[in-house]
Amino acid sequence: MKKTGAELTGVKEIARRANVSIGTVDRVIHNRKGVSDETRQKIKLIIEELDFQPNKMASLLASRKILNFAVLIPAVSTETDYWSYPLNGIKQAATEIKQFGVTVKSYFYDLDSVESFKLSAEEMLKHEPHAVLIAPSFVEESITLAQKIQELDIPLAFINSDLPNQNNLTYIGPDLYQSGRLAAQLINFTIQQNDKVLAINISSDLKNDHHLLRKEHGFKKFFEDAGKPTEILTLNINETKVAAVEKALMEMLGNQPEIKAIFVTNSRVNIIAEILKKRKRDDILLIGYDFLKKNINYLVSGQITFLICQRPKEQGYLGIMALYKHLFKISEVEKSVYMPIDIITKENYQFYNS
Amino acid sequence: MKKTGAELTGVKEIARRANVSIGTVDRVIHNRKGVSDETRQKIKLIIEELDFQPNKMASLLASRKILNFAVLIPAVSTETDYWSYPLNGIKQAATEIKQFGVTVKSYFYDLDSVESFKLSAEEMLKHEPHAVLIAPSFVEESITLAQKIQELDIPLAFINSDLPNQNNLTYIGPDLYQSGRLAAQLINFTIQQNDKVLAINISSDLKNDHHLLRKEHGFKKFFEDAGKPTEILTLNINETKVAAVEKALMEMLGNQPEIKAIFVTNSRVNIIAEILKKRKRDDILLIGYDFLKKNINYLVSGQITFLICQRPKEQGYLGIMALYKHLFKISEVEKSVYMPIDIITKENYQFYNS
DNA sequence: CTGAAAGCGCTTACAG
DNA sequence: CTGAAAGCGCTTACAG
Numbered sequence A, B: 001m002k003k004t005g006a007e008l009t010g011v012k013e014i015a016r017r018a019n020v021s022i023g024t025v026d027r028v029i030h031n032r033k034g035v036s037d038e039t040r041q042k043i044k045l046i047i048e049e050l051d052f053q054p055n056k057m058a059s060l061l062a063s064r065k066i067l068n069f070a071v072l073i074p075a076v077s078t079e080t081d082y083w084s085y086p087l088n089g090i091k092q093a094a095t096e097i098k099q100f101g102v103t104v105k106s107y108f109y110d111l112d113s114v115e116s117f118k119l120s121a122e123e124m125l126k127h128e129p130h131a132v133l134i135a136p137s138f139v140e141e142s143i144t145l146a147q148k149i150q151e152l153d154i155p156l157a158f159i160n161s162d163l164p165n166q167n168n169l170t171y172i173g174p175d176l177y178q179s180g181r182l183a184a185q186l187i188n189f190t191i192q193q194n195d196k197v198l199a200i201n202i203s204s205d206l207k208n209d210h211h212l213l214r215k216e217h218g219f220k221k222f223f224e225d226a227g228k229p230t231e232i233l234t235l236n237i238n239e240t241k242v243a244a245v246e247k248a249l250m251e252m253l254g255n256q257p258e259i260k261a262i263f264v265t266n267s268r269v270n271i272i273a274e275i276l277k278k279r280k281r282d283d284i285l286l287i288g289y290d291f292l293k294k295n296i297n298y299l300v301s302g303q304i305t306f307l308i309c310q311r312p313k314e315q316g317y318l319g320i321m322a323l324y325k326h327l328f329k330i331s332e333v334e335k336s337v338y339m340p341i342d343i344i345t346k347e348n349y350q351f352y353n354s
Numbered sequence C, D: 001c002t003g004a005a006a007g008c009g010c011t012t013a014c015a016g
Helices: A009-019 A022-029 A037-050 A055-065 A084-100 A114-126 A139-151 A174-188 A209-224 A243-255 A269-277 A293-301 A311-327 B010-018 B022-029 B035-052 B056-063 B086-100 B116-127 B140-151 B176-189 B210-226 B242-255 B269-278 B293-301 B311-325
Strands: A067-074 A103-111 A131-134 A158-159 A170-174 A196-202 A231-237 A259-264 A285-289 A306-309 A336-338 A343-345 B066-072 B101-107 B133-136 B157-158 B170-173 B196-200 B232-236 B260-264 B284-289 B307-310 B336-338 B342-344
Touching: A022 A037, A022 B269, A055 A084, A055 B056, A055 B086, A067 A084, A067 A231, A067 A311, A084 A103, A084 B056, A114 A343, A131 A139, A131 A231, A131 A311, A131 A343, A139 A158, A139 A343, A139 B260, A170 A311, A170 B101, A174 A209, A174 A259, A174 A285, A174 A306, A174 B176, A196 A209, A196 A243, A209 A231, A231 A243, A243 B086, A259 A269, A269 A285, A269 A293, A269 B133, A285 A293, A293 A306, A311 B284, A343 B342, B010 B022, B010 B035, B022 B035, B066 B086, B066 B311, B086 B101, B086 B311, B101 B116, B101 B210, B133 B140, B157 B242, B157 B311, B170 B284, B170 B311, B176 B210, B176 B260, B176 B307, B196 B210, B196 B269, B210 B232, B232 B242, B260 B269, B269 B284, B269 B293, B293 B307, B311 B342
Parallel strands: A067 A103, A067 A131, A131 A158, A158 A170, A170 A336, A196 A231, A196 A259, A259 A285, A285 A306, B066 B101, B066 B133, B133 B157, B157 B170, B170 B336, B196 B232, B196 B260, B260 B284, B284 B307
Antiparallel strands: A306 A343, B307 B342
């Protein structure tokens, strides 16, 4: 249970072999200046020979580093508890790395308010974080922020959605196109000849919500590739109130009685479920996104058949851990990490832990 | 970036307040004897007041502990690469906790040989591990082993399958009954009135393979609960050679032309896929278990529609981490951790990372 | 450019 | 029962 403490190891042994002090060895290990080329080379050689790996714990202990991570994500709203899941993952990671002197502070913004994003971002930067994790919901403002962060030369991780060319350390989140394809595949199993399929985008600002469009694209592409004549209709609803959605939906269903399956491109699938339930349209298969309490309720009651999920908790967890692994040089961090695309049904939701 | 080093903290501050040496404080923290009740109480009070949490890194560094974990799992065979996934998870965990002085050594056994299990178990115990992770494939022998391990008073984790009442620290694996139900639900979406469904158990020793029976049970229970008149047939095949399986399967399909879906209760679903492909029976929906290369190939080619997976990599990873968290007192460990039941299709397999 | 010393927050013998 | 000292493997000023 104890290490054998016979011969020297680590910096001491290197120092002994190189005939220098451990201070000099330390300088070489961390590529600090103030060492002659000659000694530097000699020490580097010995380090290689010994395949020396500094003891992280000793290093952390001696350096007394304190690292503050900042997180900028949407607040949990009354409308959706989606963001509670990434937040839980972030908290879990925070607990695990607390012992290494890392603190994680979260800043929140309102998904309906660009202004709140800017304010929270500003507040966050004021605290001079050593690493930042953000969910870049507002594209333009997020790019501005990402550039500020880059100027400060601190690592940046994106979760939930990506922004191209932002020099971010990593992106952890879904592949939207492919999740749309998967939804199509699931629907394709159940429909008959001549059935029609409806894709619904519910968003107050669809033009900027390229998310939904990428899912819709994957969805339609699947049927194209399948070479089936299934007719895919699309309904864009730019209001989120039930009454407005109901009007648009019922009009569509009235005109197209052959619709037998509906794909909602985001977590607002519960609105459609509510309407279908009220209208007693149990004949329509419904599929949508995200492990929200409201959605799960309709899954259990049978109104929703499939939910597609992208491990929101894990996104938060992995985002923080990526920053940690990078700053503590524990391992290389991948530029993009695409989450598995999970299928949740009435029969497996109880074991889905995020 | 630096901690403020003004006032004393940790053991020193406790010692100062209690007017004792840090040695005595240490004795109290670790509940060692040799401290008068009076001083012990005094120190405990101060510890509570300060909400003192010992610095893990300093503690690890000073104690110079070396912990050897042992792992006993089936070897990766030519027939299936299933066990390469838990092994990868184990290796990943090993890499992460290496810096805390933990080594992980794996021992393997042949799934077709009880003898090899016993031998490997013996070999493992000879090395006096401080914690053990096992996949208890052979029930009786595993119980014997679990009892030996208990006598040695070292923590034990099970993965992949559970054994009741073994005083193990934790179990991490699937809920078999529920995964059978999920398979039934998926099939239920696609079948028509009057279609029949076939469940196939392929095992050379089905009586002892209670795994398969629990999945079959869940599978059948789903249809019962659904109150549908769907007829579920069962085929037990106690040979694993393709020729033997083919004979049994074709006889069944010949007698029951209404069979439109097949559920294979384990990873040998690729054998059935091979036969269906050869016989050009694309009309039958096939569903089975595990993310094996062979199975994925048939998923891509369309012969298999769904694979049910239980995160084998994560099981290995979490198993090791549970032992680590327990021994290092990082957090409490749950007695049972049931893995999510994942559904893998042609459209999402590429993002499934275990 | 280099070394010697102090220190990180603990644990471990050892001495009394 | 208790304390003083040495040490874990590093880093950090400081002195030269």
